[in-house]
Amino acid sequence: MSEVIKNYIVRENEDYIVNMGPQHPSTHGVLRLELVLSGETVKQVVPHIGYIHRGIEKMCEYDTYKQIVHLTDRMDYLSAHINNEAVCLLVENALEIEVPERVKYIRVVLDELTRIASHQLWWSAYGMDLGALTAFFYGMRDREKILDIFEESFGSRLLHSFNTPGGLMHDVHPNFQKHAMEFVKYFRKKLPEYKQLLTDNVIFRNRTQGIGVMSRETAIAYGVTGPSGRGSGFSCDVRKIAPYGVYDQLEFEQILYEQGDSFARYMVRMKEMEQSLNIIEQAVDKITDGPFTAKVKPIIKLPEGEYYQRVETARGELGVYVVSDGKKFPYRVRFRSPNFSNLFVLNTIARGHLIADLVAISGSLDLVIPDIDR
Amino acid sequence: MNDHIYDFSQLTRHIDESLRAAMSPTWAVVVELVIIGLVFLTFYALLGLFLVYAERKVCALMQNRIGPNRVGKWGLLQTIADLLKLLTKELVYIERADKFLFNLAPFIVIIASFMAIAAIPFAKGLQAIDLNIGIFYIIAVTSVGVIGILIGGWASNSKYSLIGAMRSGAQVISYELSVGLSLLSVVIFSGSMQLSEIIRSQADGWWIFKGHIPAFIAFLIYLVAATAEINRGPFDLAEAESELTAGFHTEYSGIKFAFFFLAEYINMFIVASIATTMFLGGWLPLHIDHWAAFNRVMDYIPSIVWFFAKTFFIIYVIMWFKWTFPRLRIDQLLTLEWKYLLPLNLINTIVIAFIVMMGWHF
Numbered sequence: 001m002s003e004v005i006k007n008y009i010v011r012e013n014e015d016y017i018v019n020m021g022p023q024h025p026s027t028h029g030v031l032r033l034e035l036v037l038s039g040e041t042v043k044q045v046v047p048h049i050g051y052i053h054r055g056i057e058k059m060c061e062y063d064t065y066k067q068i069v070h071l072t073d074r075m076d077y078l079s080a081h082i083n084n085e086a087v088c089l090l091v092e093n094a095l096e097i098e099v100p101e102r103v104k105y106i107r108v109v110l111d112e113l114t115r116i117a118s119h120q121l122w123w124s125a126y127g128m129d130l131g132a133l134t135a136f137f138y139g140m141r142d143r144e145k146i147l148d149i150f151e152e153s154f155g156s157r158l159l160h161s162f163n164t165p166g167g168l169m170h171d172v173h174p175n176f177q178k179h180a181m182e183f184v185k186y187f188r189k190k191l192p193e194y195k196q197l198l199t200d201n202v203i204f205r206n207r208t209q210g211i212g213v214m215s216r217e218t219a220i221a222y223g224v225t226g227p228s229g230r231g232s233g234f235s236c237d238v239r240k241i242a243p244y245g246v247y248d249q250l251e252f253e254q255i256l257y258e259q260g261d262s263f264a265r266y267m268v269r270m271k272e273m274e275q276s277l278n279i280i281e282q283a284v285d286k287i288t289d290g291p292f293t294a295k296v297k298p299i300i301k302l303p304e305g306e307y308y309q310r311v312e313t314a315r316g317e318l319g320v321y322v323v324s325d326g327k328k329f330p331y332r333v334r335f336r337s338p339n340f341s342n343l344f345v346l347n348t349i350a351r352g353h354l355i356a357d358l359v360a361i362s363g364s365l366d367l368v369i370p371d372i373d374r
Numbered sequence: 375m376n377d378h379i380y381d382f383s384q385l386t387r388h389i390d391e392s393l394r395a396a397m398s399p400t401w402a403v404v405v406e407l408v409i410i411g412l413v414f415l416t417f418y419a420l421l422g423l424f425l426v427y428a429e430r431k432v433c434a435l436m437q438n439r440i441g442p443n444r445v446g447k448w449g450l451l452q453t454i455a456d457l458l459k460l461l462t463k464e465l466v467y468i469e470r471a472d473k474f475l476f477n478l479a480p481f482i483v484i485i486a487s488f489m490a491i492a493a494i495p496f497a498k499g500l501q502a503i504d505l506n507i508g509i510f511y512i513i514a515v516t517s518v519g520v521i522g523i524l525i526g527g528w529a530s531n532s533k534y535s536l537i538g539a540m541r542s543g544a545q546v547i548s549y550e551l552s553v554g555l556s557l558l559s560v561v562i563f564s565g566s567m568q569l570s571e572i573i574r575s576q577a578d579g580w581w582i583f584k585g586h587i588p589a590f591i592a593f594l595i596y597l598v599a600a601t602a603e604i605n606r607g608p609f610d611l612a613e614a615e616s617e618l619t620a621g622f623h624t625e626y627s628g629i630k631f632a633f634f635f636l637a638e639y640i641n642m643f644i645v646a647s648i649a650t651t652m653f654l655g656g657w658l659p660l661h662i663d664h665w666a667a668f669n670r671v672m673d674y675i676p677s678i679v680w681f682f683a684k685t686f687f688i689i690y691v692i693m694w695f696k697w698t699f700p701r702l703r704i705d706q707l708l709t710l711e712w713k714y715l716l717p718l719n720l721i722n723t724i725v726i727a728f729i730v731m732m733g734w735h736f
Contacts, residue, residue, distance in 0.1 A: 018533045026616040040537065040704060129616045131607060131701025137437040197698075203608060204700045355537070356703045359617050 015043070022051045026129045026359045029369030033346075033362075040354045045347040053373040060333035065091050065165055065300045068333065072320075073159040075337060076371035078118040079313035081110050084163035086320045089244055090309035091165035094302045094324075102290040103167045104246045108283040109180055110162070111245075112276040116187070117146040118314035119269045119276075122366045126266070127198055129363035130207055135198050142190050149179050165300060167293025177284050184277050184284075191274065199270065208263040212349040212361035215260055222348070223341035226316025227272060228365050231265035233258045238312035246286075252279050262364035269366070299328050315339055315366055339371040382678075383499030410502050418488060418640065423453045425639040428686075429693055436697040463628035468531055471625070475529035480626070480633035482522030487640040489515040494647050495569050497657045497678035508569035509557055512648060513550070516603070519637065520546040523605075523612060526634070527622035538621025541704055542612035545602060548711040549609075552599035555719040559585075559592040559726045560652040573656035580655035588726045593653045595719055597691065600645035602707070604638065607696030611704055646688035650681060654688075657681040 016039075021032040030051035036044040056075060060068045065087070072083035085107060092099055120143040127135025147157040153173040154160035162169050198204050214224065219232040229236045237254040239247040255271040257264035302324035310319040316338025323332040342365045350358045389409075393402040427442070427450065434441025442449030467473065490512050495501040505511050520542060527539020561567055563585055564575035575581075581589050602609035613621040623634045650656060657677035661669045702710070 016533065018537075025619060040541075127700065131610070131614070131616060132699065133433075133607075134437050134697045137439065141438055198700070201700060203702055203706075206706055207700060207703060354703060354705065356611075356614070356617050356701070 020358075026363065027369070028125060028363075028367060031343075031367065031369045031372070033358075035355070035358070037355070040356075042350055042353055042355060042358050045350050045358065047343055047346060049343070049369075049372050051373065052370050054370075056374045057333050057335060061329060061331070064328050065302070065330070068330070069163060069165070070161045072335075073161055074370060075335065075374055076313055076315060076318070076339065076368045077159060078121060078368055079114055079315065079318075080159045081114040081162065082311055082313045083318060084161060085111065085245075086309055086311040086318050088163045088165045089311065090307050090320050090322060091300060091302065093309065094305075094307050094322075095165075095296075095300070097166050097294050097296060099167060099294055100290045100292070101286075102288050103292060103294075105283045105287045106168065106172055106176075106292075107163065108245055108247065108250065109280050109287070112279045112283070113146050113149065113180065113183075115314045116273050116276050117143050119273050120146075122269060122314075123194060123198070126363045126366075129359050130204060132198060132201070132204065138190075138193060138197060142187055145183050145186060149176070149183060152176070152179065164293070164296075166296035167291070171292040177287055180280055180284050184280050187273075188277060191270075194270065199266075205263065207356075207360055208266060208364065209259075209261055211262045211353060211357050212364065213259070213261045214345060214349045218345065218348055219260070222345040224316070224345050225341065226313070226338050226366075227255075227268040228265050228342050228345075229316065230255055231257045231268045231364075232260035236317060238310050238317050242310065244309075244311060246283070250279050250282050252276075262360050265364040265366075301326060301328050302330070310336075313338060315368065315371070316342060335374060337371045337374060339367050339369075343367055343372055381498050386499060414488070414491065414502070418491065421643060422636040422639055423457070425643060425689070426453045426456070426635075428689070429639070432690060432693045433697050436694070457632065460632040461629055465630060466625070466627045468625050471531040472529040475525050476625075477630070479522045479526030479529060480630045480637075482525065483519050483637040484522075484633045484640075486515055486517075486519035486522065487637045487644060489518075490644045491640065493569065494644070495573060495651060495656055496681055497676070500678065501570065504568060504570050507567045509561065509567050509572070509648070509652070512644070513554055513557065516641065516644060517546065517550055519641065523622050526626070530622075530625040532625050534618045534620075534624050535622050538612045538614065538618045538624070541614075542605060542622060544704070545605070545609065545611060545707060548708055549599045549602040552595055552711060552715045552719055553603055555716070555723055556592040556596040556599065557648070557652055559589065559723050562723070562726050562730050563589065569651055569656075573651060573658060576655040576658055579661070580653065580658070582653040585726070586729060588722050588729065589653070591718070591722050592726070593649070595715055595722070596649055596653070597688075599711075599715060600649065601692055601695055602711070604641040604645055606638070606642065606692060608699035608701050609707060610696070610701060611707060614701060616701075642689055642692055643685065646685045646692065647681070649688050650684040654684045656684075 016037040018035045018037055019032060020035055021027040022030040027033065032048040032051065034046040034048060035042055054074070056071050059071060063071065069084050069087050072087055073080040075083055091097070120139045124136040124139030124143075127133070127139070150160055151157045153176050154162045154169075214228075214232045216233045218224075219229045219234040224232070224234070225236045233256055235241065235254060235256060238244070240254045252275045255268045255275065257268055302322065304324055304326040307322045307324065308319060310317055317336070318338055319336030321334040321336065322330045325331040346362060346365065350361045353361065390402070390406065393405055397405070430452070431441045442452035445451040445455045467476070492502045493505060493508050493512050495504070523542045524539045527535040527542070530536070560572065560581050563581055564572045566572055566575070578584075582593050585592075605612045613623070618624070623631055626634060657680050659672040659675055659677070659680050661672060
């Protein structure tokens, strides 16, 4: 705790204070960072949050469990499907609903497609943060293919709310498996382009290597999870350490980098996209025929008690904590969002760097602001 | 042979003689100055419109897009539509900004680029003023532009603008050295600062070819340093969209923003045309030894076409940089200049001086 307090300095009169945000091209949303500068060197970063607070946790107390699923879309909109799954898994585990095998594998494929789409968007935006404007269009070009798969099956492209406690809303499109496999083949061919355009670029490497080094201890102390944590060697992939769904039956690696700098966090995501492709390849073959949902009562009532479910979103560990008093509405819902913890490490790792580095660091943490405020 | 078919000096002499016949010599000079001014204004505006369009198309090419294609045929009128939008926009003033300096800054930037364009030899006999220190004059007036950027950043009373302006100051002052030194190498080769003389000295081969490897190194250094000097990507730290929103011109709107925007493109044209004149033989056609037929065909292409073709090729390369590379950081930018380019450039200049002294060049 004393270390945390030490990080915040007392302001002096000659400090140059700049408000980065709430409207700024590289905060990727309505986040306000109060910077204390000395020249161009960042002496302190104070994040101010709450500009997009919608009270989702409170709203959950007035919604049934099936309705809550739709609210979770609006937190981390890039991992919308995975957020849905967290609530569904919680309800299914609490009521001991046996979900059909088909649903489990479709969910895994969708999880990993969502993860790839999220990383593609992050890659595009990260290039833009560093001034490589062309990268944006290459990432978007490939993300489009995933969104087309979503659109074909669910009608909507981003927030499809396709999960429901017990299974899926309806069955996927007959072409779903075929198109998913086509995407895997397509994207395997396109990944070397990403490497040429950004990863192997000298300027890009100089901008990210050794910038914003986060030690493993810092990552654990601040609860930094997801690719950002794994870039510091913190083994925190929920899919590995507490498998849910059918992740324990699939072969994939947890990507770990020891350096802890922006480039390590970048590389974790790049390698994770390859792993996700492997997972999709395995899971698509195992999608069997069968019902798309288990039998669930129209009004779900959880038995009295406390429930917790965690999943691995594209940005880290999402935890859902529900207290139920046996009624059809939960008594209290609390989300442990990955971005909240990831944001507040910024001051520790960005101090002493230049403004340009701050953009590189905050970009490498891959923040989605609505998930912080909820 | 056919040296005279595309010589613009005949045209200009004809205009001069007919004006002198019609009025007193003093008035003739005044009318000539007005004509030159109007021609340059038109040229400047058209060039700006074309370069903005070209940049958007090149950028689209690099980014798997189509680019502007709605206004006019192939989107050719897009820039005019943008210009009309900028003209009709409200000019926003910030509270407690220094109004006089705030209004002055865009004009300094645009006048600097306008002055430089006067000394550029566009074609044979088509040059407004052929100073005997031509290249020195161009270097001098282009560096005035940074004063406008500094004033604009300071007078805006905005923190982002100030950071952008200070970055720009540090950057331009540093890279001016490399630009100057790499151009000096050509001055050593040709033994003159007069642009027409420099072009004449390349009649038997462009300096990039007959200056051995050092001339090529000087050319590369010039390209990098010139890109940095005009604040274009990957050296666009003064604007740095993702860090400083828009850098020194964050607070400018409407036509004042358009002035900065236009000056950026004209500056790109100026550095490209200097590279053409100094290294690529200006308006001279491409000649290859002992290929008489080829050389004769090349001679039939007008000199003005040669000049613009070479210049737009360099502009294309500069645009290519911008849409490919990420941006450098300010300390990396200064390290690149002071630790790598400048020492290399000094050694290169000494080597060139030695080559010229020993008479080793072709």
